[in-house]
Amino acid sequence: MIRIKNLTRYYQMGPTTVKAIDDINLSIGGGEFVSIIGPSGSGKSTLMNIIGCLDSPTSGTYSLAGEETAALSKDMLAEIRNRYIGFVFQNFNLLPRESAVENVELPLIYAGVPSKERRQKALGILKRVDLEGREFHLPNELSGGQRQRVAIARALAVNPKILLADEPTGALDTKTGAQIMELFRELQSEGVTLIMVTHDRDVAAQGRRIVEIRDGHILTDVPVEEWRK
Amino acid sequence: MKTFKFTESLKMSLRSITSNKIRSFLTALGVMIGVAAVITLVALGNGSQKAVESSLQSLGSNLLIVYSGQPKGPSLVRRNTTNIAPALSEDDLEFINSLPESMVLHAAPESSASGQVKYGNANTGATVVGTDTGYTAIRNYYPIYGSFFAQSDINARKPVAVIGAQVYKDLFDDGFDPIGQKIRINGIGFKVVGIMEEKGSSTTDTQIFIPISTFQKYISGSSKYALINIQAANLDSMRELQKFLEDELLHMHRLPSMDAADFYIANQLDLLSTMEGVTGTFTLLLASIAAISLIVGGIGIMNIMLVAVTERTREIGIRMALGAKSKDILSQFLTEAIILSVGGGLIGILIGISAAYGASRFGGMASVISVQSILLAFGFAVITGLFFGGYPAYQASKLDPIEALRYE
Numbered sequence A: 001m002i003r004i005k006n007l008t009r010y011y012q013m014g015p016t017t018v019k020a021i022d023d024i025n026l027s028i029g030g031g032e033f034v035s036i037i038g039p040s041g042s043g044k045s046t047l048m049n050i051i052g053c054l055d056s057p058t059s060g061t062y063s064l065a066g067e068e069t070a071a072l073s074k075d076m077l078a079e080i081r082n083r084y085i086g087f088v089f090q091n092f093n094l095l096p097r098e099s100a101v102e103n104v105e106l107p108l109i110y111a112g113v114p115s116k117e118r119r120q121k122a123l124g125i126l127k128r129v130d131l132e133g134r135e136f137h138l139p140n141e142l143s144g145g146q147r148q149r150v151a152i153a154r155a156l157a158v159n160p161k162i163l164l165a166d167e168p169t170g171a172l173d174t175k176t177g178a179q180i181m182e183l184f185r186e187l188q189s190e191g192v193t194l195i196m197v198t199h200d201r202d203v204a205a206q207g208r209r210i211v212e213i214r215d216g217h218i219l220t221d222v223p224v225e226e227w228r229k
Numbered sequence B: 001m002k003t004f005k006f007t008e009s010l011k012m013s014l015r016s017i018t019s020n021k022i023r024s025f026l027t028a029l030g031v032m033i034g035v036a037a038v039i040t041l042v043a044l045g046n047g048s049q050k051a052v053e054s055s056l057q058s059l060g061s062n063l064l065i066v067y068s069g070q071p072k073g074p075s076l077v078r079r080n081t082t083n084i085a086p087a088l089s090e091d092d093l094e095f096i097n098s099l100p101e102s103m104v105l106h107a108a109p110e111s112s113a114s115g116q117v118k119y120g121n122a123n124t125g126a127t128v129v130g131t132d133t134g135y136t137a138i139r140n141y142y143p144i145y146g147s148f149f150a151q152s153d154i155n156a157r158k159p160v161a162v163i164g165a166q167v168y169k170d171l172f173d174d175g176f177d178p179i180g181q182k183i184r185i186n187g188i189g190f191k192v193v194g195i196m197e198e199k200g201s202s203t204t205d206t207q208i209f210i211p212i213s214t215f216q217k218y219i220s221g222s223s224k225y226a227l228i229n230i231q232a233a234n235l236d237s238m239r240e241l242q243k244f245l246e247d248e249l250l251h252m253h254r255l256p257s258m259d260a261a262d263f264y265i266a267n268q269l270d271l272l273s274t275m276e277g278v279t280g281t282f283t284l285l286l287a288s289i290a291a292i293s294l295i296v297g298g299i300g301i302m303n304i305m306l307v308a309v310t311e312r313t314r315e316i317g318i319r320m321a322l323g324a325k326s327k328d329i330l331s332q333f334l335t336e337a338i339i340l341s342v343g344g345g346l347i348g349i350l351i352g353i354s355a356a357y358g359a360s361r362f363g364g365m366a367s368v369i370s371v372q373s374i375l376l377a378f379g380f381a382v383i384t385g386l387f388f389g390g391y392p393a394y395q396a397s398k399l400d401p402i403e404a405l406r407y408e
Ligand SMILES: Nc1ncnc2c1ncn2[C@@H]1O[C@H](COP(=O)(O)OP(=O)(O)OP(=O)(O)O)[C@@H](O)[C@H]1O
Pocket: A011, A012, A013, A018, A019, A020, A038, A039, A040, A041, A042, A043, A044, A045, A046, A047, A090, B406
C-alpha cells in the first residue's frame, strides 16, 4: 500500500539545512496498524504530511497503492486526500467559524455528497466519537478533547482507506483515549490502514507494529510483541 | 464522480459575506456608488441634451436670424440682444419680406431692451421686445390669453403690451384678469392685451412684447432693428438661403465681404448641431467620471478580496488538505467577489434611478434614464467583480496546501 524509498525532507533555514527526514525506507501494507514514536522534533509530523500527500519529499520516492505520487497533479493529490486518506492533525485544524458538524461535513462537500446525506453522515460519525449534543458548537465552545474528537470524526467522514492520526489522544484522558483506541481497532478490523503518531507508550502499544524515529532516521521497526520486551 | 457544486460555493460565499457585514457592505459600496453614478450622471447628461434640443426646437422651425454686429463665434444660441447696436434697417426687412414664399415664409424684426415693469406696487425686471405680428408664427410662440397686438397697433404706434408668463406671475395675483390693465415700462404706460404661453424658460417667459414702432418711438429712439427673424420655406434650402441673404445684404450695405459685415446670420441647423456636440461631450464626460468611480469600486473589491485571501490562508489550507481542488477554491472566492459586485450593482441601480428621478422631480433638473446606461453599468459591475475578484481568487487557488496550513 505504502512504499517509501530513500526518502528525505530538508528545510532550508538560511545557511543551515534542517534534515527533518533523512533517508527513510518504509513499507506499510493494507490493513496494518502502525504506531510511530520518537522524541519531539524527530520528524514524525513531517513524515505523516508526506504520507498524507500534503507535502512532497526533497528526494526519494513515495508510492501509494502502486502510484508514484511525484507524478500526480495537484488536483489528483487533492482527490486522493479527499477519498482515500483521513488525516487527524496534531493541532486539529478545525475551521473556527464552522460548527462541529459542519467541520465534519467539509470533506464530504468536496466529495460531492448532497447536503442532506452529508449532514446525516456527519451526525452519525459524531455520535460514534461520543459527541452527541455538541454537534452545533463552534470549536472554541468545545474542550480540547472534544475538538480532538471532532478532528477524528472529520478524518473518518469519507470512510478513508488510510487513517493518519498525529497524536490522536494527546488531549484526551485515559478513558476517552481508550475509547478512541477501541474505535481504531474496530476500523482496523474493517480493513482500514492505520498510522498513528504518539508519545504515549501505552497508546503506541495498541498498534501492531512500532516504528521508532530519531533525528529523521528509523531507529527500530518491529512488531509490537517484540517491542514490548 | 460528482463534482463540487456551484450551490456550495454560493453557500460558503454568502456565509463569509454575512459573517462580516460591515466590511462586505463597504466593499459593495464602491460598486454601488459607481453604478449609481453612471446611471444618474448619464440620465442628467441625456436630460440636458434633450432640454437643449427642445428649447432650440421651440425657437421655431426653419429659423434664420440676421443679427446686427460681428459674429462672436459659431456656438452662440441667442445673443443677449439688449446691448447690440441695431444695424438692420427697414429696407433690409422690406427686402426680405419681398422674397417669394418659396424662399421665406415670414420675417419679423426684433429689438430689445431691459426694462423695469410696474403694476401698482408690484414691479419686476423684464426684457422688452419690440417686434411685429409675424413673430408668433416664426417662433411658434402664441398668447394663451387675450391676443397678440395687431398690425393696426403697429401702424398707430400704440402703447400696448403682451406679457410673458413669468411677468404675469410677478405682477398680478394668480387668476387676475390683466387685460386692459395699465402697466408701466420704464415709466411709460402700456395697456396689457395678452399673456404669452409658458415656455418654462426664464429668458423666454420674462419678455414683454410691444409693437416695433412703439419700441422705436419710446424706448430705442432708433429706426434700426437689432435683428430680423426669418422662417425659411424649407429646411433643406436653409444654407443656400443664408448664403443668398448674406450676399444681398452685403450688397445693400455696400460692404465687400462677410469679414467686414455689420451683420451676420445664424442658422438654426448650425446651432442645433453645435449644441448637440456640446451636450454630447458633456454626457461623455459625465459617463467617464462615472466609469472611473466604477473602476475605483472594483479596486476596492480587489483590495478586500486580497486581504480576505491572506486572512483566510489557513482556512484555504485546511480545505485543500481535506480535498478542495484549485477550482473549488477559485470558485469560492470568485463567487464571493461576484456576489459583492452584483449585489452592489443591483442596489446601485436602484439608487441611480431614484437619484435621477429625484433630481428631476425635486431638483428641477432634466433627466432621462437610459436603459443602455443601466445595462452598461450593471455589466460593468459584473465584469469588475470577475476581473478584480479574479486575481485574488486565482492567488488563493494556487496556494500550496502545506504552506497554507502552516500560515499563522
Ligand atoms: N516548515 C518548517 N520549516 C523549517 N523547519 C521545519 C519545518 N517543519 C518542521 N521543521 C523542522 O523539522 C523537524 C521535524 O519536525 P516535525 O514537526 O516533523 O517533528 P515531530 O516529530 O512531529 O515533533 P513533535 O513530536 O514535537 O510534534 C524539526 O526540527 C522542525 O524544527
